[in-house]
Every structure is written in C-alpha cells, then in structure tokens.
Amino acid sequence: MGKRGPKPKFTDVTCPNEDCEDYCKVNNGNIIGNGTYKTKNGKVHKFHCKTCEKSFTSNSNTILHVFKN
Ligand SMILES: [Zn+2]
Numbered sequence: 001m002g003k004r005g006p007k008p009k010f011t012d013v014t015c016p017n018e019d020c021e022d023y024c025k026v027n028n029g030n031i032i033g034n035g036t037y038k039t040k041n042g043k044v045h046k047f048h049c050k051t052c053e054k055s056f057t058s059n060s061n062t063i064l065h066v067f068k069n
Contacts, residue, residue, distance in 0.1 A: 013047055013058060020052035 013031045014024045022030040034046040034055060045058045 015049040015052060015054070016056055017049065017052050017054050020049060020054070022049065022051040 012026055014026050014028075015022050015030060017023055022028050030049050030051040032048050032050060034048045036043050036045050038044070046055060047058060048055045
C-alpha cells in the first residue's frame with residue numbers, strides 16, 4: 001500500500017504574472033500545486049494561481065514561466 005503524506009504547500013511560490021493582484025506575494029494562499037511532469041532536465045512542478053487563473057511551472061532554479069496561451 002502506498003503512503004499518503006500531507007499535501008505539499010507552496011507558500012514560497014509566488015505568481016509570476018505582473019498583472020496579477022497577488023504578483024510576488026508569498027504566503028498568500030493563491031498558489032495551488034497542479035502536479036508535476038518530467039523533462040529532460042528533471043522534474044518540473046506545475047502551479048496554478050487562483051487569483052489570475054494562470055498556470056505556470058517552476059524548475060529547480062525557481063524561475064517561473066507563465067504558460068502563454
Ligand atoms: Zn496570479
């Protein structure tokens with residue numbers, strides 16, 4: 001049987017969207033984790049900002065990339 005730990009929190013992740021009300025605010029509760037996926041450079045976390053409804057990713061360099069769509 002698999003273990004179930006507590007859900008990870010992303011309180012140190014901020015919204016990279018400059019037009020967002022919660023841009024660069026930490027511990028604001030607007031960021032939710034949206035899973036991970038693998039790239040050739042490693043695992044990437046996907047996030048979603050509840051304030052501006054944008055999704056973005058974070059690699060290990062903490063550089064955030066807004067999906068352009
Ligand atoms: Zn946002």
